[in-house]
Amino acid sequence: MKPSETSPRPGTATRPTLTRRRPLHTLAASGVAVVGGGALAASHDPIPADAAVPYAGGGPDESEETLSGLNPTRALHELLSGNKRYVAAHMLHPRQGVPRRAQVAPSQKPLAAILSCADSRVPPEIVFDQGLGDLFVIRVAGNTADDVALGSLEYAVDHLGVRLVMVLGHERCGAVQATHDLLTKGEQLPGHIAALVVPIVPAVQAAQTMRGDVVDNAVTANVRMVTAHVRTTAPILSAHVQKGALKVVGARYDLESGAVTLIA
Ligand SMILES: [Zn+2]
16 A cells, blocks of 8 residues: 555545546556556546556555445446446455545445345445445345335435445345245245245246246346335335435346346
């Protein structure tokens, strides 16, 4: 870590306005290899959101940076850009150092809320290449939205100013598979696992009428159903959506490629 990155710039630690990571030319000037700069240079977006910078360890703290307050479209762009970096193995590992920890210690203003599966292979901060204080994450096997999850999302939107909610499913989801096995084989699930699959039953039933792999189709159906449920849940979430202050999207994660694809 460079000395200049060990502490926040005076007067910037709590600045609510958006500042962005260093431009590519400054990265190049600092000796960091920049890959794919030509494609970025052709972009109309002056922000190097897809900056392909090989990780050399001890990633940039960028403690002066905050992404809170982005409109929903820009917030989604930020997430998907981070995922592109992750897929290409060009992660920035932003906002993960001690200065960032100090910056967000008093309060949080996350960029987005993610309702994702608890699966250990789908950690949102990693697959979206984000840092401390960036993502408000609710994780439950099967990425379903019970009242506690909805309450958590409402808190993120109403109290923390989050303007983007993403429901994130993934291929080969064990919770969806278990639901399928329950319905098709009558397999009894022990303990509280039975309660876990109940909200996934409608998605699996819908997938049973589709062509193709039932479980894989059910993963997509489940994301779409949960996304629609979150989007229309009154009084807080639906109201924010209707006035254009909140975007709720559904996506699924590919375990092999690491890519996140919007599906709802
Ligand atoms: Zn899962």
